[in-house]
Amino acid sequence: MKQREIPCILMRGGTSRAPYYNRADLPEDKDALGEVLMATMGAGSPFQTDGIGGGQPTTSKVAMLSQSDDDWADIDYFFAQVHTEKREIDFSPSCGNILSGVGPAALEMGLISATGNETNVRIRNTNTGAYIEAIVQTPGGDVIYDGDARIDGVPGTAAPVILNFMNVIGSKTGALFPTGNSIDVINGLEVTCIDVAMPMVIARASDFGVTGYESQEELNADKGLFAAFEPIRIKAGEMMGLKDIANSVVPKFALLAEPKDGGAIAARYFMPWKCHPSYAVTGSICTGSCLLVPGTVAEGLAAVPDHKPTPLKIEHPSGAIDVIFDYGISDRGFELKSAGLLRTARKLFTGHVSIPRNVWS
Numbered sequence: 001m002k003q004r005e006i007p008c009i010l011m012r013g014g015t016s017r018a019p020y021y022n023r024a025d026l027p028e029d030k031d032a033l034g035e036v037l038m039a040t041m042g043a044g045s046p047f048q049t050d051g052i053g054g055g056q057p058t059t060s061k062v063a064m065l066s067q068s069d070d071d072w073a074d075i076d077y078f079f080a081q082v083h084t085e086k087r088e089i090d091f092s093p094s095c096g097n098i099l100s101g102v103g104p105a106a107l108e109m110g111l112i113s114a115t116g117n118e119t120n121v122r123i124r125n126t127n128t129g130a131y132i133e134a135i136v137q138t139p140g141g142d143v144i145y146d147g148d149a150r151i152d153g154v155p156g157t158a159a160p161v162i163l164n165f166m167n168v169i170g171s172k173t174g175a176l177f178p179t180g181n182s183i184d185v186i187n188g189l190e191v192t193c194i195d196v197a198m199p200m201v202i203a204r205a206s207d208f209g210v211t212g213y214e215s216q217e218e219l220n221a222d223k224g225l226f227a228a229f230e231p232i233r234i235k236a237g238e239m240m241g242l243k244d245i246a247n248s249v250v251p252k253f254a255l256l257a258e259p260k261d262g263g264a265i266a267a268r269y270f271m272p273w274k275c276h277p278s279y280a281v282t283g284s285i286c287t288g289s290c291l292l293v294p295g296t297v298a299e300g301l302a303a304v305p306d307h308k309p310t311p312l313k314i315e316h317p318s319g320a321i322d323v324i325f326d327y328g329i330s331d332r333g334f335e336l337k338s339a340g341l342l343r344t345a346r347k348l349f350t351g352h353v354s355i356p357r358n359v360w361s
Contacts, residue, residue, distance in 0.1 A: 014097025073124035096281020103134035152319025153278030212257025
């Protein structure tokens with residue numbers, strides 16, 4: 001039987017990689033959609049041998065794009081995280097690194113037209129409701145990928161993609177501190193449960209018997225560490241009002257330590273069952289917010305500049321990620337006007353991915 005072919009663009013977005021689809025080319029039904037995406041990526045095999053996934057959480061992601069009916073946005077971005085070892089898919093999180101490729105991919109698909117040497121693509125993340133402006137380099141009306149911008153965790157240089165995040169406080173829970181506290185004590189350890197762009201549970205590395213400066217490989221090999229924080233993550237997620245925590249990648253988990261290379265903080269981000277090789281974009285916005293709000297677990301560890309807008313450098317296993325925060329703290333609490341980052345993206349191929357006809361008849 002002839003296989004079914006689905007158009008897609010495989011693209012590196014930031015430090016991650018994903019196929020980018022036109023949402024109209026995929027099943028409308030969410031259960032059928034999940035089956036199709038798991039088949040394309042090869043879910044259920046550690047190496048994803050029977051799909052186009054890369055065998056790591058950062059390379060087992062999917063982006064789906066469509067023209068938006070929102071009054072502000074041009075493009076709707078729908079994200080999915082596909083499990084490698086299990087036949088599971090999670091539509092609850094977002095991914096800021098993959099977001100780096102949404103503007104270029106939308107232009108490549110013809111969902112939006114270039115408007116000059118730079119094109120501002122206004123994006124609505126339908127997973128979280130966040131609004132993001134992406135500034136893409138389009139001299140002569142074409143997306144260019146060559147340039148001098150460099151981000152840690154990616155070899156070489158590329159054209160810059162500027163991302164400005166708005167409306168990201170309470171992305172999934174509706175509150176900055178979903179438990180009502182800046183610090184909660186779970187299993188005898190202090191954590192901050194915070195939701196800015198991505199719900200997270202953040203703790204001090206020293207409380208878990210690690211330095212916070214370990215490599216990704218060292219942390220992934222530390223089974224005792226995962227055994228210690230996973231029950232805390234699950235309990236914290238329940239306290240944050242999230243559902244099906246045990247099988248969901250949300251909330252994410254992070255460990256903090258004092259900076260050692262001139263940054264604002266040293267941090268390790270968990271996805272959550274493996275350590276991120278660098279740092280998630282949405283995770284960097286949430287972690288940075290944790291540094292800026294008084295009374296969290298970051299207090300006493302972070303080195304925060306005293307000027308605004310406030311640039312924060314978060315040190316991670318591959319180097320650092322920089323975020324600029326335009327924010328204020330008033331009687332109404334923490335107000336984040338925008339968080340801006342420089343990312344890069346590159347188109348890897350355009351074509352069709354094939355799946356067995358019986359997956360989607």
